[in-house]
Amino acid sequence: MNRKLVIGMLAIGAxxxxxxxxxxxxxxxxxxxxxxVAANEPxxxxxxxxTAAIPHTAAGDQIRYGRDLIARTSFYLGPKGKVAHIxxxxxxxxxxxxxxxxxxxxxxxxxxxxYPKYRDRxxxxxxxxxxxxxxxxxxxxxxxxxxxxxxxxxxxxxxxxLGTNVPKGKKPLGSGIAALKYMDRPADPDKxxxxxxxxxxxxHGANGAxxxxxxxxxxxxxxxxxxxASYNIGAGLYRLSxxxxxxxxxxxxxxxxxxxxxxxxxxxxxxxxxNAQPHPYKDLSKDWPKKNTKPIDYPxxxxxxxxxxxxxxxxxxxxxxxxxxxxxx
Numbered sequence: 001m002n003r004k005l006v007i008g009m010l011a012i013g014a015x016x017x018x019x020x021x022x023x024x025x026x027x028x029x030x031x032x033x034x035x036x037v038a039a040n041e042p043x044x045x046x047x048x049x050x051t052a053a054i055p056h057t058a059a060g061d062q063i064r065y066g067r068d069l070i071a072r073t074s075f076y077l078g079p080k081g082k083v084a085h086i087x088x089x090x091x092x093x094x095x096x097x098x099x100x101x102x103x104x105x106x107x108x109x110x111x112x113x114x115y116p117k118y119r120d121r122x123x124x125x126x127x128x129x130x131x132x133x134x135x136x137x138x139x140x141x142x143x144x145x146x147x148x149x150x151x152x153x154x155x156x157x158x159x160x161x162l163g164t165n166v167p168k169g170k171k172p173l174g175s176g177i178a179a180l181k182y183m184d185r186p187a188d189p190d191k192x193x194x195x196x197x198x199x200x201x202x203x204h205g206a207n208g209a210x211x212x213x214x215x216x217x218x219x220x221x222x223x224x225x226x227x228x229a230s231y232n233i234g235a236g237l238y239r240l241s242x243x244x245x246x247x248x249x250x251x252x253x254x255x256x257x258x259x260x261x262x263x264x265x266x267x268x269x270x271x272x273x274x275n276a277q278p279h280p281y282k283d284l285s286k287d288w289p290k291k292n293t294k295p296i297d298y299p300x301x302x303x304x305x306x307x308x309x310x311x312x313x314x315x316x317x318x319x320x321x322x323x324x325x326x327x328x329x
Contacts, residue, residue, distance in 0.1 A: 045174030045257075046109040048101035048162055059157070066158025069151055071099045073140065074219035076151065083151060087142035088230070088280075094223035095139055095237060097250060100162065103174030104249040104257040110175040112163025120293035122286075128156050138234040141280045177245040178257060180264050182321070186314040187240060192273030195266045199252050200225075208277060222253075226277035233300075234282040240313065241297045243271035272314055275299075292327075296320040 051067070054060045069076055073091040076083045097105035115128045122130075132155055133144035145152045166172055197206075203222040204210055210224035224230040237243045248267035249257040262270070288294045292304035299313035305327075307320050 043173045045103040046107070046166070046172035047103070048107070048109070049164055054161065062154050062157045063161045065150075066154035066156070066161075067099050069155050070096065070158065072216075072219060075216065077136075077140075077142070077145075078218060080218065084145075086145070087136060087140035088228075089219060090140055090223045090229070090231075091219045092135065092140070094220060095135075095231075095246075100159075102250070102256075104176075104178045104245075106177050106246060106250075107175060108159050108162050109166060110163070110171040111159045113166040113168050113170050120290065121288055123289040128159060132156070138282065139231045139237070141230070141232045141282075174257070177242055178249055179241065180245050180248060180267060182317040183265060183268055183315060184318065185316055186311070187244070187268040187272035189269070189273040189276040189314075192266075192269035192271065192276075195262070195270040196273050199261065199266075200270065203253060208274070225274050226279055228280060230279055232280035232282040234284050234287070235279075238275055238279065238299070239295060239297050240268070240271050240275060240299075240315070241295070241317075243275060244268045247271060268315075275313075296324065 051064075054063050070092040073087060073093075074089045075081065077085070077087045078089045079085055079087075081087070093099050095106055096108060098107075100106075100108035103109075111128060111131070115131060116125050118124070119126050126134075129147040129152055132152065133147075136142045137144055196204075204225050205222075207227070208225040209227055209229070210220045211222040213219045213221050231237060237246060244264075244267045247270055248260050248262055248264065249255070252261060255261050260267075284300060288298065291302060294303060296317050297312060297315070299309060301309050301312070303312065305320065305323050307323070311317075311320065
């Protein structure tokens with residue numbers, strides 16, 4: 001067998017190396033077909049399975065119910081919920097966009113493949129059920145679901161279905177939220193207010209109270225960003241790096257990763273403005289039992305370093321990160 005090296009271009013313009021295996025026929029034998037093996041193809045962002053592929057079975061009905069719970073959480077679990085009254089009126093997809101399927105939109109692409117897993121925040125191995133209840137108690141400022149309830153089983157089934165094609169242990173490209181490069185200055189809430197007025201106020205309101213869904217009478221078209229109906233101080237988006245990465249790729253509505261309307265600095269600043277506003281309180285005394293595992297932008301002490309809460313909340317974060325690296329050597 002002889003091999004020829006062929007250099008080509010993919011449709012998107014990226015170079016690709018292709019080994020062309022050329023099989024020489026043997027006397028009296030059957031000529032084998034040539035095969036092409038491509039290398040250096042770019043990894044594509046995670047895409048959710050097509051909902052049309054959900055089977056029309058009892059298991060499929062459970063998956064569809066789980067998806068509806070994510071999309072219309074308030075209808076089922078909100079202040080006037082059909083099933084229970086355990087959340088603040090927001091829907092899970094207000095933070096996990098498109099029912100948790102948008103690339104870099106805080107999606108669920110890696111949930112099934114990576115859970116159960118150890119998390120420093122609790123200092124324990126957490127199940128998917130625990131993670132879902134964390135969102136209910138923090139982002140929806142509510143109460144936990146019974147792990148054996150019909151609703152919990154449906155949400156878990158939906159997340160497993162979303163991860164159907166993701167290998168165990170794999171976190172595909174586009175999962176969760178993108179991480180932005182740290183600035184060399186603190187994030188500035190005053191500058192962020194200007195960004196909010198220009199880019200966010202139209203949907204979320206001048207007072208950050210959001211826009212209720214008046215058509216269905218349940219939930220929000222655009223969620224509250226602060227105030228009593230918003231996420232509490234224990235939510236993931238209350239960390240500046242999480243909020244900054246989220247708004248850069250997803251706000252204003254309609255933008256996407258690589259197609260942003262905000263610069264990195266604008267994203268950091270508007271995140272600082274939003275999280276400088278009042279949010280519901282939550283007891284966080286049991287979070288991060290090991291101080292040295294706290295993220296550098298976790299805004300509540302005590303810390304394993306000498307940096308202030310103010311710097312841990314707004315930055316600059318590079319000095320903290322350098323200190324952590326030095327101490328871990």
